[in-house]
Structures are given as structure tokens and as C-alpha cells.
Amino acid sequence: MANHGNHSSHAESHGSLKSYVIGFILSIVLTVIPLVLVMNPLFSKTATYITIMIMAILQFVVQLFFFMHIREGEKPRWNVQTLILGLFIVLTIIGGSIWIMAFNV
Amino acid sequence: MWESFLEFCSWFFVTGDPLIYGAMVSIALTMVAIVFVLTKYKKWGWLWREWLTTVDHKKIGIMYLIASLLMLFRGGVDAILMRVQLAFPNLEFLHSDHYNAIFTTHGTIMILFMAMPMMFGLFNMVVPLQLGARDVAFPFLNAVSFWLFMFGAMLFNLSFVIGGSPDAGWLSYPPLSQNEFSPGPGQNFWIWGIQISGIGSLATGINFIVTILKMRAPGMKLMKMPMFSWSVFSSCIMIILAFPILTVTIALLYLDRFAGAHFFTMDGGGNPMMYLNLIWMWGHPEVYIVVVPAFGIFSEVVATFAKKKLFGYKSMVAAVMGIAILSFFTWAHHFFTMGTSASVIAFFAITTMLIAIPTGVKVFNWLFTMYRGKISFKQPMMWTIAFIPCFVVGGATGVMLSVAPADYQYHNSYFLIAHFHQVLIGGVVFGYLAGIYYWWPKLFGFKLDEKLGAWGFWLWNIGFYVCFMPQYALGFMGMTRRYYTYGWDYGWESLNLVSTVGAFLMGAGFVFQVWQILYSIKHGERDTTGDPWNGRTLEWSIPSPAPFYNFAVVPQVKETDDFWRVKEEKANGTYKEEPVHLEPIHMPKNSGLPFIMSVFWFIAGFGFVWEWVWMAAIGMIGVFLTMWARSFQYDTDYYVPVDEVRRTEASLGRVY
């Protein structure tokens, strides 16, 4: 109902098959790397942590661009506002958890 | 063969407790009766066409309401059973295991399967009507949400007779909820019941945000939107930010149980406190998710029944939206005692105290709205007036709990139990009841009887204080939550007995309300005007019950409380009649897919619960097939011709 009476707007691009496949492969690769690193430790503990974090951030970016279509939409300003709020909450969750669970150290 | 079948049954079904055998028999009899009635009166087709496949937000709202009242009954029976067990020292009414299962299902059901669906019911029944819209933004998704909730709730309730109820508390803290201490499927029922209905909740959150942002009637700027819709907006923002955390957290818990992972275990590098940290990141916003819409309801009710504009509309908007953000910064107050650093505790104590400020702002706004108003004490207003003192005390005890050093005393005592029941019953339940009484005529076309309602009201209110005030004292006397019995030498017996009496009073109040509904179906005052309370907002401008397309003509909004403006202009003769002309109305078609998809989710969930991978696989394949089918459906909407609109309106007494 949101697109009341203008079905043609469906035609506007939501990415091609190619971009979906690329996104899919990238997100799988970014998931497998941390899994492998944890199952057979190649690096030191800190290095593993850092790699996992980097993979997580890249995953976030891949999701935003390939599946959430962050660049599209008639009013990107909405996108940016919600993105900022989302980032704010994500940072709270991660930062807060680390802070709380560090138990004084 | 027979032997092994019997063996399977005694493992599969819950056995050995006469209470549960009784329940099984009554469930079986009810099912037989329902099937019999539907077949005898040839109602299967009607049920499928009118209800199971509907995408009409009003019907979905009604189904949410019915389901939540049933769950209120089940949760209420749990509560009464617990209170009976605690009425006297050393009672043997419930065994400790049974008691554990009952407080677990009571808490889970009351929050996730009573409060949430009752709230979604109100969203559905009211928001599109208030906004001047003809449905929600995504009607199909709305039906998906409802059926996911319904089948999730059914899966959870099934544990009662099949497999055994979860018994590790309403939030399933590890290590107790791990395989080691909770073997068997009970904990999995908890995980998958919540998981499946949680997906539905998330979808509802998205749906109503889009509805509010995109579907308002022309002229209704955000700052002219009715307060209830604002509160729904706030609640939905919290839903979409908080529910993913819940989903991930209990998925990790399931991985621990099913795949032997070590996220929250005591050994292998896991940390059970991480679970508490994550679950409360959802859990604290969750309590605000359910209470903020109640604030919205009170705002509508106060303005209508004091016949005045809501005092401090802008500050109310700010308070409601502020809470949406602030509620994400207080979660650690639920585990102050875990022993993290002093700076963490200080930070979260202060943020918790800050939350009381926007709440206080709202209370003053309601009081100023009532001040010098011509108040009429109808049922919605009664519940609102009862709410204010109750919630103020609940908030004040909340602030006491937020004083971290003192919380080492209060934590997990009956003082805490009394606090959250005061805000949840006094705030959420009273609020939703006010909303149900208020909007009931719009949905059903008649009012609920005042006299029976008054009985319900006073029994609930007196019962509430009789039940929970003694619990504050019991908390100070050292009674901790989740005790299943206590001795004569503790000195707790008299207060506990009083508390049990209060629980029965509230139960009697509920019985009166059920009676009230049944009585009013036949004898309730009919609403022929569409505006039974002299309302202020758009939903009162259309006939009751609202036609399926809601608005024959989309309204043009000029002010907050636009319907009130129209009525005033008509009274003093300044109203300019605009020529209306009807147009064909664009509506979504019904679909059976949401129901079918949710049945597959149920099958998958049942498979996950018993860790039968084949069954889970069948269910998930079904889910994907229904999604696939939906992706290729193009014929999903239609137009209601002008003639039909004109005829429907004429039958409701409105001539165009």
C-alpha cells in the first residue's frame, strides 16, 4: 500500500543479479575467514581478535551496499539519519559490552 | 512394538502430575468442541476467508486481542497457582520443579505472549485509523507477523503437555539453561517459541515505522500527529533496535545447547555473564517498548475525557522520543551485583535515574491536562486515573533500585518483584485496558457495560495493592524471589497470605471483565454515531465498526486533534463544506500464504526443539517455498468500485 497506485516504481533498480552474487560470495568469505582462524589458530590471540573485528566491519559494509542499497532511495538523508542512529546503537552495544565485561581491567 | 510406543509416549508427553493430566483432557475436549462447532455450522470456509487469510489490520488487531486475553488467562492461572503455594508455610501444593516451571512460563507468557500481542493488537486497531490511512504500509507482512506470533506462542504453550515446560526463569540465564542443568526439550521450547514470534515482532516494528512515516493523511505533519501514534513510533524504533539483539542472543544459546558451542558455558572460554549483558540490552528496552504505548493511550484518554487539548504536546513528543534513546543506556542496572568496575556501576546508576525525568514530565502533562477540565469518569478515564498514583510509586521504587549500593540489598528480593509488577500492571496492563475500553466501540460497534466494568475495575485495583504492597515489606524481611516454600519460623506467613488474597481479587476482576464482554455483546450500548466519547482524532470521524477500507474519503488534516476542529467549526458555523467525490479505493487482497508460512515455521521450530534435523529441514524448506511463491505473485491488490463504497457507507448511515 505504500506505493499506492504507482506500480511502475517497482522497476527502479534494486541491484542486479551480478551485484547480489558478488555480495553473497563476499559475505560468505568474510564469515569463513574468522571461523577458520578460530578453528585452527594461525595467529596470536590479539591478532585473531583484530582480524575478526576487521572482518565484522567489512561484513557490515558489504551488507549495507549490496543488500540494503544504502546509496539508493529518493531521500538519502533518511538513510543517513537512520544509519547514524544505528551506528550509535551498535557502538553502544559493542563498546558497552567490552567495558562492562572487562571487570576492572 | 506396543511397549516401545508406550515408552515413547511417556518420554514425549509430560506425565505424572494430575494437574497436567486434567489440563490435557480439557485441551483435548476444547479442540474437539471447536472442530465440532465449526463443522456443524459449516464455518470452516468462513474461518479461512474472513480470518485466517485476512490482511485487514482491524481483523488482525482483533485476533491479537483475543490471543492476548487467552494468554492473560493462562499467565493468570500460573500466578494464582504460585500464590496458592506461597499462601502458607511448608505447603505441598506444588513441587519445587513444578513451581520453577510455573514462574518461568508465567513471566515469559506475560511479557512476550500477553503484553506484546495486546500492544500489537492496539497498534493494529488504532494507528491506521488515527492517521487517516486505509491499511498499514505492508498488509501482507502484517499478517505474517501475526501468524508468526501465534504459532510461536502455540509452540511455547505446547511444552506444557509435550516434552516439559522450561524452568530456568523467564530470561533463561545460563548456566542453568545449559544442557548440563536443563537437559531435555523444555529450554528449547523457550528459545524457539520466542525466536519465531520475535521475527514477527521485528516485522511489525518495521511495518508501523513505515506506516507512520509514509501513510499519514495529507496535511498531517509529524508534529500534528496524535500522541498515541507518536508513542507507537517510539516503541517501534526500540523494537527494531532491540529485537535483533534478542534474536542473536538466544540463537547463540541454542548453539551452545545444540552444537556444543561455548558462548555462555562455564568452561571452554565461555562466559554466562555475557548472556546477561546481551539479554538485558534487549530486556531493558523491552520494558519501555511495552510501556510507552500505554503512555500514548493515557494521553489520548486524558485529552478526550477532560475535553481539553493535551497539555504540553511538544514536551510529550520529546519525552517519548527521548525515552527511546535513553532506554538503550541503562541495561547494566539489572546486574549491578555481578561485580564489575565502580565506574560502570556509577554510569548505569546515573542513566537509570535520568530515565525517571521524561516519565515525570509526562505525569505532570497529564495532570495539567486534567486541571480545570470537565472530567467525565468513563471506564477508560478510570483506568487512567488509577494508573497515575500506581506508576508514580512504581517509578519511585525503581529509582530506589537504581541506587547501586542499596540494590545489593533489594536485588532479586520481593522488593524487586513488587517494583516491576507495579510498573507492569499499573502501567502496561492498566494502560492497555484503558485503550481497549476506549477503542472497543470503534472496532465492535458497541460499548462495554459500565457497571460490570466498575466491578472489574475496583477488584483489580484493590487486589493490586493488597497483593503487592506486602511484597515490598517481604523483600525487606529477606524473602528472595523464586522461593517455592518457607518455614513458620521466618515470620513471613501473614504478609504472604494477604498477598495471595490480593491475587485472588485480581483474578475475580478478570472474571468480571470476561463477563462484561460476553454481557455487552448482547446488551451493550450500541454506538450509532461513530463518536461515542466525543473524541478529538480522526478515528472518531468514521462509522463504528469501521468499514473495511476505513475512510470513504481521505481526510485533509489542518490541525492536531483535527476532528475536534471540524466539530468546533461546524458548531460555530465557520465550517466550509468541501465537495466530496468518491473514488475507487485501492486495497490489498487476502492471502493464505502468511498462515501457511507460519505453519512451516512451527514445524521447523518443533524440529529444532527436539533436535530432529529432518523435521527442521522440512519446515525450513516449506518456509522458503512460501517466500518463493510470494515473490512471483503479482496480482496482490484490487480496487473497490465507487458503487460499493457508496452502498457500504449508506448502510452505515452516511450518504455521499
Ligand code: HEM
Ligand atoms: C522510573 C523508571 C524506572 C526505574 C528507575 C527502574 C529501575 C529498575 C532497576 C534498577 C531494576 C533492577 C533491580 C534489580 O534487579 O535489583 C529494575 C528491574 C525491573 N524493572 Fe524497572 N525501573 C523503572 C521503570 C520500569 C518500567 C516502566 C518497567 C516496565 C514497564 C520496569 C520493569 C522492570 C522489570 C521487569 C524488572 C526486573 C526484571 C527481572 O529481574 O526479571 N521498570 N528496574
Ligand SMILES: [Cu+2]
Ligand atoms: Cu531495566
